[in-house]
Amino acid sequence: MTSTDNSPRPYRVPSGTRDTRRHTPKVEMKGLYQRAIKESFVKLDPRIQVRNPVMFVVWVGTLVTLLLAIDPNLFGTLQADVNKQRLLNGLITFILLFTIVFANFAEAVAEGRGKAQADALRATRSDTIAKKILPTGAVQEVSSTELRRGDQVKVVAGDMIPADGEIIAGIGSVDESAITGESAPVLKQPGTDIMSSVTGGTRLLSDELTLRITADPGQGFIDRMIALVEGAERTKTPNEIALTVLLAVLTLVFLIVVANIPPITGYVAGFLSTSTGEQAAAELRNGASVAIMISLLVALIPTTIGGLLSAIGIAGMDRVAQFNVIATSGRAVEACGDINTLVLDKTGTITLGNRLAAEFIPVNGHSLQDVAQVALNASVFDETPEGRSIVALATQSGATVSFDPKLAEGVEFSARTRMSGTDFEGKEIRKGAVDAIKGFVRSRGGYVPNSLDEAYERVSKLGGTPLAVCQNDDIYGVIYLKDTVKPGLRERFDQLRRMGVRTIMLTGDNRITASVIAEEAGVDDFIAEATPEDKIEVIRSEQAQGKLVAMTGDGTNDAPALAQANVGLAMNSGTQAAKEAANMVDLDSDPTKLIDLVTIGKQLLITRGALTTFSVANDIAKYFAIIPTIFAAAGIGALNVMGLKSANSAIISALIYNALIILVLIPLALKGVQFRPLTADQLLRRNILIYGVGGVVAPFIAIKLIDVILPFS
Numbered sequence: 001m002t003s004t005d006n007s008p009r010p011y012r013v014p015s016g017t018r019d020t021r022r023h024t025p026k027v028e029m030k031g032l033y034q035r036a037i038k039e040s041f042v043k044l045d046p047r048i049q050v051r052n053p054v055m056f057v058v059w060v061g062t063l064v065t066l067l068l069a070i071d072p073n074l075f076g077t078l079q080a081d082v083n084k085q086r087l088l089n090g091l092i093t094f095i096l097l098f099t100i101v102f103a104n105f106a107e108a109v110a111e112g113r114g115k116a117q118a119d120a121l122r123a124t125r126s127d128t129i130a131k132k133i134l135p136t137g138a139v140q141e142v143s144s145t146e147l148r149r150g151d152q153v154k155v156v157a158g159d160m161i162p163a164d165g166e167i168i169a170g171i172g173s174v175d176e177s178a179i180t181g182e183s184a185p186v187l188k189q190p191g192t193d194i195m196s197s198v199t200g201g202t203r204l205l206s207d208e209l210t211l212r213i214t215a216d217p218g219q220g221f222i223d224r225m226i227a228l229v230e231g232a233e234r235t236k237t238p239n240e241i242a243l244t245v246l247l248a249v250l251t252l253v254f255l256i257v258v259a260n261i262p263p264i265t266g267y268v269a270g271f272l273s274t275s276t277g278e279q280a281a282a283e284l285r286n287g288a289s290v291a292i293m294i295s296l297l298v299a300l301i302p303t304t305i306g307g308l309l310s311a312i313g314i315a316g317m318d319r320v321a322q323f324n325v326i327a328t329s330g331r332a333v334e335a336c337g338d339i340n341t342l343v344l345d346k347t348g349t350i351t352l353g354n355r356l357a358a359e360f361i362p363v364n365g366h367s368l369q370d371v372a373q374v375a376l377n378a379s380v381f382d383e384t385p386e387g388r389s390i391v392a393l394a395t396q397s398g399a400t401v402s403f404d405p406k407l408a409e410g411v412e413f414s415a416r417t418r419m420s421g422t423d424f425e426g427k428e429i430r431k432g433a434v435d436a437i438k439g440f441v442r443s444r445g446g447y448v449p450n451s452l453d454e455a456y457e458r459v460s461k462l463g464g465t466p467l468a469v470c471q472n473d474d475i476y477g478v479i480y481l482k483d484t485v486k487p488g489l490r491e492r493f494d495q496l497r498r499m500g501v502r503t504i505m506l507t508g509d510n511r512i513t514a515s516v517i518a519e520e521a522g523v524d525d526f527i528a529e530a531t532p533e534d535k536i537e538v539i540r541s542e543q544a545q546g547k548l549v550a551m552t553g554d555g556t557n558d559a560p561a562l563a564q565a566n567v568g569l570a571m572n573s574g575t576q577a578a579k580e581a582a583n584m585v586d587l588d589s590d591p592t593k594l595i596d597l598v599t600i601g602k603q604l605l606i607t608r609g610a611l612t613t614f615s616v617a618n619d620i621a622k623y624f625a626i627i628p629t630i631f632a633a634a635g636i637g638a639l640n641v642m643g644l645k646s647a648n649s650a651i652i653s654a655l656i657y658n659a660l661i662i663l664v665l666i667p668l669a670l671k672g673v674q675f676r677p678l679t680a681d682q683l684l685r686r687n688i689l690i691y692g693v694g695g696v697v698a699p700f701i702a703i704k705l706i707d708v709i710l711p712f713s
């Protein structure tokens with residue numbers, strides 16, 4: 001028989017700290033910045049700029065100031081030195097151009113990592129020769145691009161797996177480092193939900209597999225990954241659209257404000273020319289020239305957030321990818337940040353998942369040897385890790401299979417019956433959930449001894465899974481399947497609670513076991529004896545209360561629930577059905593990663609909120625810094641609280657600050673603001689305090705400094 005050493009659910013014990021769980025990017029960072037600098041200029045294309053209303057206003061403004069640098073009197077004669085005006089307008093054009101270039105650079109750097117990753121992936125996707133199995137049974141060598149969904153192929157050790165597929169025969173170890181970056185080989189085998197699917201572009205290291213192809217050319221997992229990391233499918237999320245609309249409205253408001261300044265200054269200048277003199281009036285009219293008004297407009301509209309918005313979104317998806325999770329959309333990543341309820345299954349998610357047989361407990365007057373014997377007979381065909389561990393323990397206890405397996409028939413485990421077993425010579429041998437076996441025995445006129453409940457309670461109170469074993473109507477005993485709660489989970493659930501996320505454990509196991517494990521792991525709630533239908537029902541009822549639900553799963557019977565959840569995280573080791581239903585796939589098959597994803601999603605939302613707050617606060621501060629200086633130039637000095645040198649110096653300083661702040665904030669946009677596990681309300685208050693107040697103060701200080709440094713009079 002197979003040994004139980006190979007636990008098919010790979011699990012790395014979480015260290016609690018994030019960085020060891022994070023994968024170092026597999027991409028070459030060298031050249032990324034050079035490429036981004038080049039891209040920053042390519043992105044000046046108006047067809048790209050027009051997608052971002054705020055930056056497009058800057059783009060149009062740059063064009064107009066460029067024309068004004070060539071002919072300063074384009075919109076009417078100014079009473080000023082033409083060469084001086086030309087120089088000033090040229091300088092403004094230059095700063096505006098770099099405002100756009102810096103914003104482009106932010107986006108290009110954010111995209112760069114994905115592009116490099118896509119190139120690395122593309123290299124693995126080269127055409128390979130596949131051994132196609134013809135209907136006659138003969139094997140024909142064809143190009144992998146000729147394979148279609150439903151074809152069968154043979155793969156031998158050393159071969160590249162030609163396309164995504166489901167194993168129908170054979171067991172083998174696969175090197176999946178091309179997609180996961182993890183060099184340890186992964187054992188693959190058919191039958192069970194777990195580990196039966198393989199990905200095109202990975203390599204078979206040992207043995208031989210027969211596959212059924214599940215994806216047409218260009219539709220495979222790696223193709224999808226390339227499209228995703230490259231951002232080909234990146235569309236604005238609903239949140240991003242809402243924010244873009246808000247920013248466009250703000251831009252319009254400032255456009256109206258700025259457009260009203262020249263009439264006002266013109267009116268005031270009229271007075272000045274008769275009272276103070278013609279010189280002051282001219283100063284004021286020049287101060288409200290078209291080039292200056294464009295500069296003012298750019299300084300006031302939310303260019304900081306407008307320039308960084310897409311970089312923040314791309315970086316969020318990238319952070320998810322660095323955790324080895326493939327998200328199908330930016331929307332899925334954002335949804336993680338809004339999650340209220342996290343649904344986790346017990347076995348393999350909360351516990352280590354290698355439920356191994358630890359003990360046989362006889363009941364009903366049977367001997368230990370009898371239980372081992374019947375348990376072995378019941379498990380001969382059971383390929384689940386539980387089944388194989390029972391075979392191993394029974395064999396250790398000296399039991400041997402007492403019939404010819406060729407004459408017997410296996411009864412596969414199903415989550416609905418919660419039983420599995422063997423039929424031979426008219427005997428029905430079963431093992432399964434205690435309730436299920438009780439029902440089975442009673443329906444055959446059998447009797448349920450009290451000692452069964454004692455054994456059942458003993459195992460359950462230890463947090464173990466009790467399986468009852470019977471032959472026909474006779475209950476033999478209980479198998480104690482031992483499982484361990486993963487270390488460090490309590491802290492992670494506490495953290496989620498502080499973020500306002502409720503955790504629910506779902507299990508097919510009995511109530512006592514469920515409550516013991518729930519207590520030990522520190523989840524908020526649990527549901528025991530859950531059928532696959534119950535899983536969807538739980539998600540639906542949470543959603544009916546207006547909550548956003550996330551769930552992890554790996555089995556085919558998890559697929560409907562994964563599709564129903566707002567965030568469905570499928571394990572890469574799981575079935576194709578689960579992976580297709582989910583909107584995220586974890587390449588490491590570590591279900592607790594959902595906790596990291598919630599953190600990443602929240603951080604994405606907070607980063608966007610923080611930088612929006614900062615940007616708008618900045619613009620308000622700039623308004624009060626610049627407007628008074630324009631009037632001060634005409635001798636209305638009381639308004640110039642900041643004591644800036646001149647109207648021109650104030651404008652240029654503000655513009656330089658406006659461009660540089662984008663560059664300065666790129667690292668923050670890409671890395672995300674510092675994250676604390678707090679509720680949304682607490683985070684909002686914290687953000688307004690730091691980024692709102694900071695956003696008002698920063699420009700005053702920075703503009704004053706630049707003004708002092710600038711060689712203007």
Ligand SMILES: Nc1ncnc2c1ncn2[C@@H]1O[C@H](COP(=O)(O)OP(=O)(O)OP(=O)(O)O)[C@@H](O)[C@H]1O
Binds near residue numbers: 345431466510
């Ligand atoms: N191989 C098996 N043979 C017979 N019975 C089993 C087997 N595996 C599990 N059972 C019984 O069926 C119940 C449901 O198992 P299943 O693994 O489907 O649970 P689940 O719904 O996925 O929840 P979880 O994985 O969180 O425990 C188990 O609690 C156990 O009593």
Ligand SMILES: [K+]
Binds near residue numbers: 299301303304
């Ligand atoms: K601005």
Ligand SMILES: [Mg+2]
Binds near residue numbers: 345347
């Ligand atoms: Mg399960």
